[in-house]
Amino acid sequence: MFNNQIVSALKKRRSIYQLGRSVTTPTNDIVKIAQDAIIESPTAFNGQTVKAIFLFDEHHEHLWDLTAERLRSEVPSDEAYQATLKKLNSFKAAFGTILFFEDSATVRQEEKDYPLYRDNFQDWAEQAQGGAQQAVWVALALNNIGASLQHYNPLIDEQVREAFAVPAEWVLRAEMPFGSIEAPAGEKSYLPREERFVVFQHKAV
Known part of the structure; x- marks a missing residue:
């Protein structure tokens, strides 16, 4: 029978916006789980361009406080800012945050070392980000x-x-707040498969 474990794992990954701090997994285990997921995610030429910083406790809270302060000058009205602040406070209420980074020095070195593929390395680094972020998300x-x-x-x-x-x-490149699931994700809709996929295969005679 076809093994469907990876699809089952992917289905468990959802955007959870109501996060809390009732996490029973030890912090060190969370860090190792996420690190392992990043380490095992593919990168072009094994450049390992995905880096991460893990924030807990007051460091996690500081991230969302500085984000709130930075956005104060960007949001056009006080009403809109209060809505933004409410959203940021929901992230602050989480257990921690993972910051994802791209190592631009490695990307530049790859462009120098492999000039034939020079125009691709930035795109490949972005693809590596997506793979690593999804892997961590699923692992959590x-x-x-x-x-x-x-x-x-x-x-x-x-x-x-x-x-x-x-x-x-x-x-x-991205910020991932995480924590206990205080409310489930909403319903997810899917486009018909025929609008997303095309299959070519040999026709039996």
Whole structure:
């Protein structure tokens, strides 16, 4: 029978927006689970361009406080800012946050080392980000830890760099707050398969 375990795992991964701190998995285990997921995710020429910083406790809270402060000047009205603040506070209520980065120095070195593929390495680095982020997301979900993926970069890049001593070569690509699942994800809709897939195969004679 066809093994469907990976699809079952993928179905468990959802965007969870109501996150809490009732996490029973030890912090060190969470870090190792996520690190292992990133390590085993593919990167072009094994460049290992995906980097990550793990934030817990006051460091996690500081991330969302600095994000709120940075967005204050970007949101056009006080009413809109209060709605933004409510959203950011929901991330702050989580157990922790993983920051995903791209190692731009490695990308540039790959472009130099493999000039035939020079124009592809930036795209490949982005693909590596997607693979690693999904792998971590699924790994957390399999341990009953909810998460969502946020993109307040590049607005908060400089604040994050200063707050967490980020190496100059690391470029922030995403933020993943995670924690206990306080409310389930909503219903997910799917396009018909015929609108997304095409299959060619040999016709039997």
